[in-house]
Each structure stands twice: as structure tokens, then as C-alpha cells.
Amino acid sequence: MEEVKLLGFWPSPFVYRVIWALRLKDVQFDYVEEDLSNKSELLLRYNPVLKKVPVLIHGGKAIAESLVILEYIEETWPQNPLLPKDPHEKALARFWMQFGLEKMRPIHQAYFPAIGEEREKAAKQYQEVLKILEDQCLGDQRFFGGETIGMVDIVYGMLAYWFECMEEAVGVKVIEPSILPRLHAWVKNLKQVSVINDNLPHHGKLLAYYKTSREKLVSARSTLPTPSNHDAS
Amino acid sequence: MEEVKLLGFWPSPFVYRVIWALRLKDVQFDYVEEDLSNKSELLLRYNPVLKKVPVLIHGGKAIAESLVILEYIEETWPQNPLLPKDPHEKALARFWMQFGLEKMRPIHQAYFPAIGEEREKAAKQYQEVLKILEDQCLGDQRFFGGETIGMVDIVYGMLAYWFECMEEAVGVKVIEPSILPRLHAWVKNLKQVSVINDNLPHHGKLLAYYKTSREKLVSARSTLPTPSNHDAS
Numbered sequence: 001m002e003e004v005k006l007l008g009f010w011p012s013p014f015v016y017r018v019i020w021a022l023r024l025k026d027v028q029f030d031y032v033e034e035d036l037s038n039k040s041e042l043l044l045r046y047n048p049v050l051k052k053v054p055v056l057i058h059g060g061k062a063i064a065e066s067l068v069i070l071e072y073i074e075e076t077w078p079q080n081p082l083l084p085k086d087p088h089e090k091a092l093a094r095f096w097m098q099f100g101l102e103k104m105r106p107i108h109q110a111y112f113p114a115i116g117e118e119r120e121k122a123a124k125q126y127q128e129v130l131k132i133l134e135d136q137c138l139g140d141q142r143f144f145g146g147e148t149i150g151m152v153d154i155v156y157g158m159l160a161y162w163f164e165c166m167e168e169a170v171g172v173k174v175i176e177p178s179i180l181p182r183l184h185a186w187v188k189n190l191k192q193v194s195v196i197n198d199n200l201p202h203h204g205k206l207l208a209y210y211k212t213s214r215e216k217l218v219s220a221r222s223t224l225p226t227p228s229n230h231d232a233s
Numbered sequence: 234m235e236e237v238k239l240l241g242f243w244p245s246p247f248v249y250r251v252i253w254a255l256r257l258k259d260v261q262f263d264y265v266e267e268d269l270s271n272k273s274e275l276l277l278r279y280n281p282v283l284k285k286v287p288v289l290i291h292g293g294k295a296i297a298e299s300l301v302i303l304e305y306i307e308e309t310w311p312q313n314p315l316l317p318k319d320p321h322e323k324a325l326a327r328f329w330m331q332f333g334l335e336k337m338r339p340i341h342q343a344y345f346p347a348i349g350e351e352r353e354k355a356a357k358q359y360q361e362v363l364k365i366l367e368d369q370c371l372g373d374q375r376f377f378g379g380e381t382i383g384m385v386d387i388v389y390g391m392l393a394y395w396f397e398c399m400e401e402a403v404g405v406k407v408i409e410p411s412i413l414p415r416l417h418a419w420v421k422n423l424k425q426v427s428v429i430n431d432n433l434p435h436h437g438k439l440l441a442y443y444k445t446s447r448e449k450l451v452s453a454r455s456t457l458p459t460p461s462n463h464d465a466s
Contacts, residue, residue: 091296091304
């Protein structure tokens with residue numbers, strides 16, 4: 001059995017995608033915490049291009065980017081499959097994974113550092129995108145993957161746990177049960193899965209981390225010349 | 234044999250990714266040109282979420298997003314493989330496909346509508362990213378895929394043909410042979426592949442298209458209030 005090592009950073013939901021996938025497949029691995037303010041030799045050697053976590057090192061060979069790592073894990077350890085077997089269903093799962101990457105990132109970047117009235121506007125835009133995800137992908141299923149969790153659930157895991165802390169830090173909720181009832185139910189379902197529930201960062205620590213990150217972003221914005229101050233995009 | 238249909242738009246390099254992959258695998262298909270200013274019922278029905286091309290319809294089932302379509306094609310028609318068999322090498326190829334999506338898009342969006350002195354700055358930023366691609370992925374190989382073209386070459390196809398027209402429209406070159414010699418050689422190598430050379434949009438028409446698109450973007454910028462006018466990001 002070749003050694004499996006994961007370079008991570010404790011609050012990162014992207015790192016948890018990899019942790020969950022490995023645990024769901026019962027793959028033993030060593031976790032190495034990275035200090036991103038003082039990147040290790042290991043990280044710089046194994047991910048010289050992006051210098052980011054997560055990095056998976058398997059038998060001495062490194063793979064970066066969480067979506068790429070998830071595909072590698074699925075291929076290397078086929079037990080407890082995370083993607084559908086049917087090529088068309090698999091393509092749909094990948095479409096929704098890509099949707100998160102493309103559509104949610106700019107909206108998230110507007111929401112998280114938003115202040116004052118901007119926050120409601122940014123939360124509404126977020127809800128509009130999540131409504132598409134709820135309507136077109138989740139529907140009335142227990143999980144995005146159907147009856148059991150799959151790769152799409154893992155990729156959207158941030159919405160299930162990290163999001164509560166982010167909403168609290170921002171002060172405006174996005175996943176309102178009255179607006180996104182099925183996504184709200186999915187959050188509960190996901191947190192009931194033991195592998196997920198047993199592998200989460202500490203809530204209080206995460207909340208403090210997001211509060212500090214947000215304060216830094218907000219104060220960086222307030223030093224910009226106007227009118228960029230009021231440009232939420 | 235189930236029917237294969239491709240919804241496309243003639244100047245789109247994303248559509249050509251799919252055309253090239255299908256041609257390289259000798260898959261017969263019907264091409265349907267979309268008028269993106271007046272989207273067809275077919276497009277709205279088959280890609281209701283993004284309403285974009287390319288869309289591949291195989292046996293009545295639709296798949297959107299060019300990277301997702303490429304993976305589907307590779308899996309459905311395994312002849313003339315476009316991805317390496319080795320899982321680690323396959324992960325590296327996917328990493329570089331993702332790199333283009335994440336790193337090049339914002340830089341491209343700064344370069345294409347840039348005016349005056351901004352253009353040189355934006356071109357230099359572009360060159361820095363392409364240098365990483367050249368050094369870390371292409372190296373001294375004939376193609377990104379090695380001796381024959383693969384999925385990474387297909388994904389970066391835009392750099393090989395569309396880019397010349399864009400550079401002419403912007404008026405500042407990015408792929409300078411003195412700065413990016415190996416990428417410059419790769420452009421030549423790719424255009425010598427008959428499937429690529431036989432499946433390209435018309436140069437003059439493409440140049441006119443980019444000139445018009447750029448004029449629209451530049452004039453939209455000039456109607457924005459200052460100082461956003463001078464914000465290239």
C-alpha cells in the first residue's frame with residue numbers, strides 16, 4: 001500500500017472535500033497541517049504552480065486542485081463510488097461541480113465582505129444562484145447524489161457547515177428555510193452522515209476565523225478610494 | 234448508432250474544442266449553428282441553466298460546458314484517447330485544464346478590452362501566466378500531450394488561432410517568439426495537425442468579429458463614470 005499524505009489548512013472547505021472522499025472510501029492517510037502565512041518546503045515543492053492546499057501526495061506523486069483530486073480518488077479507489085456509473089449522469093454531476101466553481105465564486109466574493117445595505121443585495125443574488133441549484137439539481141432528493149451522498153454533495157459541502165459561520169460573520173442569512181427549503185433540508189441530511197459529522201472543523205474556531213478574515217477584507221476595502229468602496233461586484 | 238448533435242456558434246473556441254475532439258475520434262455529428270442574440274428553443278430546452286454553447290446532444294440527452302463534454306466524449310468513444318491512461322498523468326492533464334479556466338479568464342478579460350498603455354501591462358500579465366504554462370506543462374514537448382495532441386492541447390486551442398486575431402484587434406502581441414518561444418512553436422505544431430487545420434473558423438471573419446466585439450467593450454467602458462474607466466481589473 002503506497003503512502004497517502006494530505007497537505008491541508010484546518011478552516012478550508014476545499015481540504016475537507018478531500019478528507020471526506022478519502023474517509024468515505026476508507027483510505028488511510030496522514031494529514032499535514034500547513035501554515036499558509038509561512039508555506040512549507042513540502043507545499044512549495046509539491047504545488048509549485050498554485051502554492052495552495054489541498055495537495056494529495058500518493059506514492060510520492062502530488063496532485064493539486066480539489067476537483068482534480070476528487071476525480072483521482074474516485075479512479076484510484078473505486079470502492080463506495082462517488083460518481084454515477086452512467087456516462088450521462090456522470091456528466092451531469094460534473095456539470096454541477098463546474099457550476100459551483102464558475103457561478104458561485106464571484107457571488108461569494110461579493111457577499112462575504114459586503115457591508116451595510118449591500119449585504120441584503122448580495123444575499124439575494126446568492127439565493128438566486130442557489131435556487132437554480134435547488135430546483136435543477138437537488139429537487140426532492142435527499143442528497144444531490146440521490147439516496148446516498150456523492151461527489152456533488154462533497155463539492156457543495158461548504159454550504160452545509162462553513163456557511164452558517166459565514167452568515168453569522170456577515171450578519172445576513174442566505175440559506176433561509178422559507179426561500180430555499182429543500183437546500184435547508186439537505187444541510188440537515190448531510191450533517192447526519194457520520195463521516196461528515198465526524199470530520200468538521202471546530203464551530204467556534206471557524207466562526208472566529210471568518211470574523212477576523214471578514215474584518216480584514218472590510219478594512220482593506222475602506223482604504224480604497226471612492227467610488228470603488230461602493231462597488232460590490 | 235445514436236444520433237450526435239452539437240449546438241455551436243461559429244467564432245467560439247469552446248465549440249471548436251468539441252468539434253476537434255469528435256473529429257479526432259471519427260464520431261459523426263450534425264452541427265447546428267446558434268444565433269446567440271436570438272437563442273433557439275433547442276438551446277433553451279437543452280441548456281436551461283447556462284443557455285450557452287457548446288451543447289452536445291447524444292441520443293436525445295444533453296451535456297453542457299466544454300470541459301464536461303470533453304470528458305464525456307473521452308469516456309463514450311475511447312478510440313484515439315485524449316487523456317493519459319495513468320491516473321497520475323491524467324490528474325496532471327486535468328490540473329492544467331483547470332489552470333486555464335481559473336487563471337487565464339480574469340487575465341483575458343483585462344487584456345481584450347484594454348486601451349492605451351493598459352494594453353502593454355495586460356499583455357505582460359498574460360505572458361507571465363503563459364510562461365508558467367510553457368515552463369511547467371509544455372516544456373520541450375511537441376504537444377502538451379507529448380508526441381500527439383491530447384485534451385490539454387484541445388483546451389488551449391484558443392491560443393493557437395483565435396489569439397492571432399485577438400492580438401491584431403487589441404494591437405499588442407502576447408505570444409512573442411522571443412518571450413514564449415516554446416509556446417510559439419507549439420502554435421505552429423498544432424496548426425499542422427490536419428484535423429485542427431481543417432476545422433477552423435475563417436480568419437478574416439474572425440478578425441472582423443473580434444474587432445467589433447472589442448469596439449463594443451471599449452465603448453461600454455467609456456460610458457462608465459471615472460475612475461472605473463481606468464480600472465483594468
